[in-house]
Amino acid sequence: LIQAQNQSIRLNQIGFYPQGPKIAVIAQVNRQNAFSILDAVNGDTVYRGTLGSPRNNPLSGKSTQIADFSGLQKSGKYQLALADGTRSYPFEIKPLVHRAVAIGALRGFYFQRMSTALPASFAGSWARATGHPDTKVLVHASAASSQRPVDFVISSPGGWYDAGDYNKYIVNSGITTATLLSLYEDFPQYCRNFNTNIPESKNQVPDLLDEVLWNLRWMLTMQDPNDGGVYHKLTNPSFDPMDIMPDQATKPRYVVQKTTAAALNLAAVAAQAARVLHPFQQQLPGLADSCLLVARKAWAWAVQNPKMLYEQNELNKSFDPDIVTGAYGDRNVEDERIWAATELYLSTQEAQYLTPIQFNNDLSVPSWNQVATLAAYSLLRLKKQTTGAAIPLRERAIAQLLKLADQLVADLDSRPYHTVMGKTARDFVWGSSAVAANQAIVLLQAYRLNKKGEYLQGALHNLDYLLGRNATGFSFVTGFGSKYPLHIHHRLSEADGVVEPIPGLLSGGPNPGKQDKCPGYPSDAPDECFVDDACSYASNEIAINWNAPLVYLAVAVEALAQQ
Ligand code: 9MR
Structure with missing residues (x-):
């Protein structure tokens, strides 16, 4: 049932502890404030919530909204869904989740x-x-x-x-x-x-x-x-x-x-x-x-x-x-x-x-x-x-x-x-x-x-x-999550002829220095200066x-x- 995952819903792609905080961020301000958490197996709605008021991101000038579903403590595999039908990557709630x-x-x-x-x-x-x-x-x-x-x-x-x-x-x-x-x-x-x-x-x-x-x-x-x-x-x-x-x-x-x-x-x-x-x-x-x-x-x-x-x-x-x-x-x-x-x-x-x-x-x-x-x-x-x-x-x-x-x-x-x-x-x-x-x-x-x-x-x-x-x-950890870097600047992963990068490695992450001058950086916002390309030794x-x-x-x- 995992479908139509929308990359504008940002969340820990692995999951959360039953008793822990659970937050997702909607990277674009949404017109409807309702969100729900669906059981990823049968599609049932297990939790309903309302997005928080927009928060300004001074680094990019963009605004975000928070979906807080910390109240959901039952173990399971879920997706977050917005009122317009868009869905997040799947994630789990369970003990030992990390x-x-x-x-x-x-x-x-x-x-x-x-x-x-x-x-x-x-x-x-x-x-x-x-x-x-x-x-x-x-x-x-x-x-x-x-x-x-x-x-x-x-x-x-x-x-x-x-x-x-x-x-x-x-x-x-x-x-x-x-x-x-x-x-x-x-x-x-x-x-x-x-x-x-x-x-x-x-x-x-x-x-x-x-x-x-x-x-x-x-x-x-x-x-x-x-x-x-x-x-x-x-x-x-x-x-x-x-x-x-x-x-x-x-x-x-x-x-x-x-x-x-x-x-x-x-x-x-x-x-x-x-x-x-x-x-x-x-x-x-x-x-x-x-x-x-x-x-x-x-x-x-x-x-x-x-x-x-x-x-x-x-x-x-x-x-x-x-x-x-x-x-x-x-x-x-x-x-x-x-x-x-x-x-x-x-x-x-x-x-x-x-x-x-x-x-x-x-x-x-x-x-x-x-x-x-x-x-x-x-x-x-x-x-x-x-x-x-x-x-x-x-x-x-x-x-x-x-x-x-x-x-x-x-x-x-x-x-x-x-x-x-x-x-x-x-x-x-x-x-x-x-x-x-x-x-x-x-x-x-x-x-x-x-x-x-x-x-x-x-x-x-x-x-x-x-x-x-x-x-x-x-997700900056290779092999973990639904979307992680596939082209880390890593000789062992580049030269081995295996498509998947070596797992368990943490990519450097956004760096507005962009010292590698690689093409493909999406913007100049400090928190977005990341490119999943092996040429990017300064961010990847x-x-x-x-x-x-x-x-x-x-x-x-x-x-x-x-x-
Ligand atoms: O992590 C280092 C970073 O703080 C420096 O700004 C950068 C440039 O000197 O170097 C980084 O370290 C690199 C090291 O010099 C050589 N091996 C790869 C390291 C990670 O990029």
Whole structure:
């Protein structure tokens, strides 16, 4: 009976929890205000409602109307229908409604695994041969030293492909891996029973941590054991063409320059991993201890080298070959210092790490280059480990986090899509989908502190945004929903000869920067600057630091719905 679906009805294309908020947005003002919810199987009307009064969208000048059917709590498969007969995509109301998305999003990381073949038993139609062994990686001239001359080769296998490209970057791995470790620390019980059908599913380590280990072990190899410094990235000099599979992509690879940002990212992640992996001594002998050693050494290097920034253009003036892949060139590493110090403190309780920590500045929604808030999350979570002089730091972190959460949910009732996302045009940066997901994590952390319903609801509204309730009408997660991107900027999906993109990957989302200059952007409105075309690396690429907060969000709402 699913028929005549109208793309102007925007809603979470997967569905809603029986007790949760349920909102659809009509992207054009309608002449008749009545709407109904139909049983998608037999067409019966199960709920009637009235659209809200028009809301102005300052980003596009358009108006929307809200259909709120939160009162419908019965499980089932439904469609929303307007008085003129137009119908929405089908959606479900049921417990565990986001479990499949949560599993799919974590499996997205499995598909990003480097240096390994993906057999059909785990990867289905997206099975592939092994590529990028990275066992003989050249030390770039920018990273050469007396111990590591230019012709020196290191082994640095594993890790996840960063995004649509075939390189791996420590800075971006930092926030990604930490977000997944934090998910485990926040919801250990749920995560212990979260099976994602990966090769390690039958071992005695939770799948979430097995997935993390794939990248963590790589990150550890990026430290130069001679001095504790950490290479910024492992990369080809320039991006591969779009139509080449990993086993065919055999150009030389380099580790490039040691930077402060890389050292602090590794210090933070390895310190957090040390305490998360501590209970798994038997399954992973020695690993937690090694992580702590690596973290301490990386920190010490950063103390000696407090501002070694990654400046790719400058680097190319002095060294060959030129490196033109992703820079992740953060110009301010003070937030990375706070984060690494906090994780080291929480894993060791040593006062030496307390000195650099302060929460005097406003916290911001995390991104690859803004990570102080990750430190706040860990302090909130680990109350017992926070003693003495750390107690007032934790209190300040809590106050700042709640302030940020309150700003995010303010005026929700007037927003055109009733989402936390999109309060201002500034939310629509490169990778805006991750802004939405990370805003939701801020709210979930606040919710864990004081159980205020509006925070949890705000997080759900942003999940709705990602799954279709937005100005583009797309669910941004491949393979999930009725309309999702089919042409992500993703070499693995473009080159594999399979029509469907690899599932469980979060597209970057609207970005008015339009840096790719692709044809086909529908408008200049910041919330509409999205084009489902593989040429659009600025709006339709995928990336591990965008997928990780999606995993966190989907798993967290599932875990909370069961409590
Ligand atoms: O996510 C990054 C975004 O914040 C930057 O504006 C953009 C341009 O520097 O780079 C993005 O990261 C890309 C990285 O540099 C290379 N791999 C793909 C990443 C996602 O587009």
